[in-house]
Amino acid sequence: MAAIRQIDWTAAMHAVAADRAKRPAGLLAARGLIAATSAKRRPLVVAGEYDRAAIMAAAVAAARVHQARTGSTWGEAMSVTLKATWQLARAARTARAH
Numbered sequence: 001m002a003a004i005r006q007i008d009w010t011a012a013m014h015a016v017a018a019d020r021a022k023r024p025a026g027l028l029a030a031r032g033l034i035a036a037t038s039a040k041r042r043p044l045v046v047a048g049e050y051d052r053a054a055i056m057a058a059a060v061a062a063a064r065v066h067q068a069r070t071g072s073t074w075g076e077a078m079s080v081t082l083k084a085t086w087q088l089a090r091a092a093r094t095a096r097a098h
Contacts, residue, residue: 024080026066031084034062044089059085
């Protein structure tokens with residue numbers, strides 16, 4: 001008797017998609033905080049180019065707030081806020097291009 005494994009590919013693909021769709025905790029709050037504070041003081045995009053220093057400064061400031069709110073590690077807080085800051089920078093660059 002041969003050993004046969006059957007895989008439910010539909011369920012497997014749904015599980016993979018569900019894992020990818022998860023947002024890190026606090027991503028939307030971090031994006032709102034950055035948009036309301038840091039991005040207004042110092043633009044993230046200057047002359048169509050990303051201002052990496054401004055992006056990093058905004059992410060660090062937001063990470064401090066994020067870490068205080070959630071009690072996460074510094075690495076997790078920076079990961080979330082850098083993702084949020086780059087999303088805002090890409091959106092700003094696209095908006096200026098059109």
